Amino acid sequence: MRVPLEWLKEHVAVKVAPKALAERLTLGGLEVVGIHDSTDGPVFDIEITPNRADCLSILGVAREVAALTGQRLKLSSGAGGGSQGAREKRHPRPSPLAPRPRIHIEDRKGCARYVGRLIDGVRIGPSPDWMQRRLAACGVRPINNLVDITNYVLFEYGQPLHAFDFERLASGTILVRRAQPNERITTLDGVTRTLTTDMLVIADAKAPVAVAGVMGGAGSEVTPQTTRVLLESALFDPILVRRTARALGLASESSYRFERGVDPAGVEAASRRAAALIQELAGGAETYALDVGAKAPRRSAISLHTEHIQRLLGSSMSPTLMRTTLAKLSCRVASDSSGRTLRVEPPSFRRDLVHPVDLAEELARLSGYDRINARLPSRTMSAGTSEAGSRYARLQSLRCFCASLGLTEAITWSLVSPEELARCGESAQHGLRLSNPLSQDHAVLRPSLTVGLVQAVRRNLTQGAGGVRLFELGAVFRASEPSGKHTEQLHLGIALAGAWNRDWQGQIRADFFRLKGLVASLVERLCQAALHVETISLPWAEPGYGVELRIDGRPIGVAGQLARAIATAWDVEEPVWLAELSVEALLELRRASTTARAPSAFPPVKRDLSVVVDQAVAFERIARAVREVGGALAGRVELIDRYVGRQVPEGKHSLTFGIEYRDASRTLTAAEVDVLHQRISQVLASQFGAVLR
Amino acid sequence: MSEPAAPLQELEQLLADATGAIAQAQSAGQLEPLRVKFLGRKSRLAEIMKLIPRASPEERGEIGKRANQFKAAVESQLRERTVALAQRPTGPGIDVTLPGITTPQGRLHPITSTLGSILGLLTAMGFETIEGPELEYERYNFDALNIPRDHPSRESFDTFFVDTPSPEPKKGRLLLRSHTSPVQVRVMEQRKPPLRIVVPGKVYRPDPLDPSHSFMFHQVEGLMVDDRTSFADLKGVLDEFLRALFGANTKTRFRPHFFPFTEPSAEVDIACTSCSGVGCSTCGRKGWLEIMGCGMVHPNVFRAVGYDPERVQGFAFGMGVERIAMLKHGVTDIRLFFENDLRFLGQF
Secondary structure, three states: OEEEHHHHHOOEOOOOOHHHHHHHHHHOOOEEEEEEEEOOEEEEEEEOOOOOHHHOOHHHHHHHHHHHHOOOEOOOOOOOOOOOOOOOOOOOOOOOOOOOOEEEEOOOOOEEEEEEEEEEOOOOOOOOHHHHHHHHHOOOOOOOHHHHHHHHHHHHHOOOEEEEEHHHOHHHEEEEEEOOOOOEEEEOOOOEEEOOOOOEEEEOOOOEEEEOOOEEEHHHOOOOOOOEEEEEEEEEOHHHHHHHHHHHOOOOHHHHHHHHOOOHHHHHHHHHHHHHHHHHHOOOEEEEEEEEEOOOOOOOOEEEEHHHHHHHHOOOOOHHHHHHHHHHOOOEEEEOOOOOEEEEEOOOOOOOOOOHHHHHHHHHHHHOHHHOOOOOOOOOOOOOOOHHHHHHHHHHHHHHHHHHOOOEEOOOOOEEOHHHHHHOOOOHHHOOEEOOOOOHHHOEEOOOOHHHHHHHHHHHHHOOOOEEEEEEEEEEEEEOOOOOOEEEEEEEEEEEEEEEEEEOOEEEEOOHHHHHHHHHHHHHHHHOOOOEEEEOOOOOEEEEEEEEEEEOOEEEEEEEEEOHHHHHHOOOOOOEEEEEEEHHHHHHOOOOOOOOOOOOOOOOEEEEEEEEEEOOOOHHHHHHHHHHHHHHHEEEEEEEEEEOOOOOOOOEEEEEEEEEEOOOOOOOOHHHHHHHHHHHHHHHHHHHOOEEO | OOOOHHHHHHHHHHHHHHHHHHHHOOOHHHHHHHHHHHHOOOOHHHHHHHHHHHOOHHHHHHHHHHHHHHHHHHHHHHHHHHHHHHOOOOOOOOOOOOOOOOOOOOOOOHHHHHHHHHHHHHHHOOOEEOOOOOEEEHHHHOHHHOOOOOOHHHHHHOOOEEOOOOOOHHHOOEEEOOOOOHHHHHHHHHOOOOEEEEEEEEEEOOOOOEOOEOOEEEEEEEEEEEOOOOHHHHHHHHHHHHHHHHOOOOOEEEEEEEEOOEEEEEEEEEEOOOOOOOOOOOOOOOOEEEEEEEEEEOHHHHHHOOOOOOOOEEEEEEEEHHHHHHHHHOOOOOOHHHHOOHHHHOOO
């Protein structure tokens, strides 16, 4: 809302510098976001919050200035720039020659009141300079004296007005009604619009002549030839105007004010003000004034318990100060015999004052928020023992653990494009779509972290990164047909590409086992469990390189190499390794606390075991056999070397196990370890055809 | 010159010889023969000592003193050289100026670490961290927060709607939450006061991407409700929090504002961190930076969750995490947070 200072001063005395006034308004809740210069002096740019419709006018801001600075409102509101005349004519003299307009409100809910004034004999021409300058300062282009006057009063009083060319209204009739199905109107902006029965229109005897509260029609607009004008000042329903403006994609200064609510008691005053200005500036005489509909009902009073306000604000503001402060805002205040309960009747223009708390804000802001002394609450202490509260701490430590493994945290878009989903081998049908996306690039809620992570990998490789190690913790969304149920789950994604680490001593490349090791570390740390994998077919993974990740047989996620074809489609040359885990599963399988065991006091016996075995035999089967035969005494079994090459036959590899034998209660003898060690190699030989090296 | 003068000169010469020989020794093994040579029973020192009884009484003292000084000097040089030799590398040595080998470093995203500082402070002040869904119903995002349909206050909350029939039509359409406030409602529906919670999380609004807007960003929401929490408490808690976050000298101001779900409502500004209130490009020449919104929970919100507004009162506040991270780290383009460029992420 733009407010020229000189116009404001017509309604209230301003005794401080513009900057000081701006500061006072800002701290009073009307934020001055800028002060611009115009030929007539400074113009304030004020941000009016949606609750303060009463401040969408010069008069409204003047009322606010008066309340905030302790000045009186000037009541001589008939001035109008340099103009001296423009006195209100309270008793129109009907001319016997003038036709009598007919006004009927059919939809009383949509239009509570309609004031029409007929002014006969106007001469259309330009409006005076002072008016044009003020309108320009408010951001409105001058058109002609009639239209300018309606705009001028809109800005001055906050009441939208419209001027019809009365001769162009069929049968001189104004009918406020709902539009008929498919009724059409060409609005002032030259666009022909199709209306629906949800919309309120002003119609003449034949057709709509204006979209009520939004915009007038071209067919009845004031032209240079107009001599008889019907001036409309009405009260339209905020919700109806808002829906109509939205449905038509048409917003105006008028609809903006009606949506937020205009002063029901100001309809007649604005009409009189405009009629007076018309007669002064465009000539003519008012011949009829019709006021149809209900007068503004009296506001119901708010019962204000002063102790409640004190408790809410944490302030000791006295009931007397409350009374005087509310009176400054034009509230009618009465108090009960105790003086502790006030009966407050807000003025008609403050439609936002409904609850006692609304008055609490008025009291706080008028005396100044800075006058309420800050204090720290003292309360009983709580250790935050709820399950929900500790969940976030667990997620934070999961993030920290990922970072400690060498992974950098990414945050990728939750909204992805259907095309990119398809390029990652994911069907968009699992993704929930937005009904109002900004663009197709971000139109679907991600069903997995894949797209975002692949994008991040590509970006970094393109920018010359030698290696990419990323993780992300984020929600993924899925639709399940046809029930319409949807899921939102927290996933942990890992992406590796290029070098895992490179320095002058050498390079370690990211590969499947690096990825598997990272996941195994997480599982070991969080769940104190072993990770198992099972080859499966994944839509995005290279065949044979995709696995399901499991703990104790329960699936917790998937991992693998991004299919080469997909990588190529993304212009990525490097192999990309991806894992995605369900965080819920990890948290459910989390081992809350450990019971510690003292390490054995008896020394272990360490033996290595090298066997040459067919590569087709899964390592895990061999390892399991070693553990089974070794039993409780084989405390630790590790693969410490794997060799493929000239020294072993084609299709075979050499595996070296490091086995640590120990007993918690005694020292093992070399002889008993030898027996056990030998039995292991015998079992490997018989079960897998393994040959001892 | 009488004869006894000669031993003193000789001791001087011997010290020079010993010093040179010790300095040239390249191993502990080479030092032992030098000890024998200069200090042993058959050394020149031993012979000079034998001459002392025959010298005149006045010379006797002088020779004895000098001989002891010689002995102490040589012993000390031998000790020092032994230590020096022990510290010498045995092999060919290394170039210690070659780069160290680093372990691959991972990092937390700057939004995560900023969230971490915010939540750390609020947790210390007794707030409990709770999360809620990003996919939300109209009821929680709007209706229960006193943001009715067809009301202009909804305009401040442009929202992405999800194109799927709502599985729970009573709760309205499905949408991506446009603020973290719906979690307030969810928590209040399930718990009774007193409550002190903070809610971090992603939120979504259909704002096209530019240096200061993103359709996805993070918020932290706070809520404190009991039978007495007042606007003064709100000011106290936020003053304390902002001083802890931005420094002990941080100046704050509370400006009346409008939010449908709080009344009275305020916006909180801090004196610009770049210019301390003078006015610069960071604060748009205002001298103040808008940092968060807050207010006393609206009675209609309490009613919507089944609380009695006559018996409970409290405050809510909310802030944008990206904005705080940008101020703290001098980031001028919000998009950098979501490009995931390691050259950016590696700085935090």
